[in-house]
Amino acid sequence: MRAVLVLMLLSLPGLSGCSKSNDVYEELPNSSLAGAPREEVPESRMDAPVARPVTIGEDGPRLDACGAMGQVTRAGAKGLALRAAPFADAREVARMVEGDRAWICTRSIDQKWLGVVVVPALATGNEAEPADCGVASPAERKQPYDGPCVSGWVASAYVRMIAG
Numbered sequence: 001m002r003a004v005l006v007l008m009l010l011s012l013p014g015l016s017g018c019s020k021s022n023d024v025y026e027e028l029p030n031s032s033l034a035g036a037p038r039e040e041v042p043e044s045r046m047d048a049p050v051a052r053p054v055t056i057g058e059d060g061p062r063l064d065a066c067g068a069m070g071q072v073t074r075a076g077a078k079g080l081a082l083r084a085a086p087f088a089d090a091r092e093v094a095r096m097v098e099g100d101r102a103w104i105c106t107r108s109i110d111q112k113w114l115g116v117v118v119v120p121a122l123a124t125g126n127e128a129e130p131a132d133c134g135v136a137s138p139a140e141r142k143q144p145y146d147g148p149c150v151s152g153w154v155a156s157a158y159v160r161m162i163a164g
Contacts, residue, residue, distance in 0.1 A: 051084035051091065054115035054151040055106045057139030065139035066103035066117060069163040072096045072154075080159075082152040086113030093152040094118070102154070103135045104161065105145065114159055118150045 056065035072080050079097045083090040086108040096102070096118065106115035117133050133149035145151045 052086060052153070053144035053146075054117060054153070055142060056117075056135055056145045057142045058106055061138050061140055063138060064136055065145075066105035066135040068104040068161050069119075070102055070104045070114065070116065070159040071162045072098055072100045072102075072158060073160050074098075074158055080154055082116070082118065082150065082154055084152060086115070086153040090153070094150050096154065101162070102159070103133060104159070105135065105151075107156070108153070112156055113153045114156045115145075115153055116151065116159070117145055117147065118152075120149060 059067050075096065075098045079095040080100075081092045082094040082096055084093050085091075100121070101119040102114075102116035103119065104114050104116055107113065108115075117135050119133065134147040135145070
């Protein structure tokens with residue numbers, strides 16, 4: 001008898017906890033759940049993943065902002081795509097070629113992507129030092145990279161560690 005009563009109570013719409021997930025959006029068509037207006041996203045960007053900045057300072061304030069140096073290997077004729085986020089379909093930021101170097105600052109959880117800061121190439125015949133990307137010294141705290149050099153995400157299979 002109790003089992004039947006419990007089943008009857010769960011079948012009532014108010015007690016079952018079931019609702020359509022889009023009910024909230026139908027009630028609030030121009031706002032987010034917090035009540036703030038939703039940002040309009042162009043159709044061309046609807047299915048593109050959001051950019052994720054490279055994080056520096058993950059090893060703490062006593063170690064360099066990016067703890068290792070890597071070099072592109074097995075990139076092929078087309079080179080290696082530097083992406084805005086750790087996803088194969090993320091927007092391409094730049095291309096790296098065989099032998100290019102980058103500071104390795106972070107990794108994706110699945111270890112398939114490296115968050116890097118690209119070491120600028122020296123101009124031909126220029127003996128000057130490359131630009132200081134600001135990651136070879138400690139960072140005060142863990143933070144998104146916002147320096148002068150190009151940063152992004154590369155597939156870890158195409159980068160070998162050369163210093164760390």
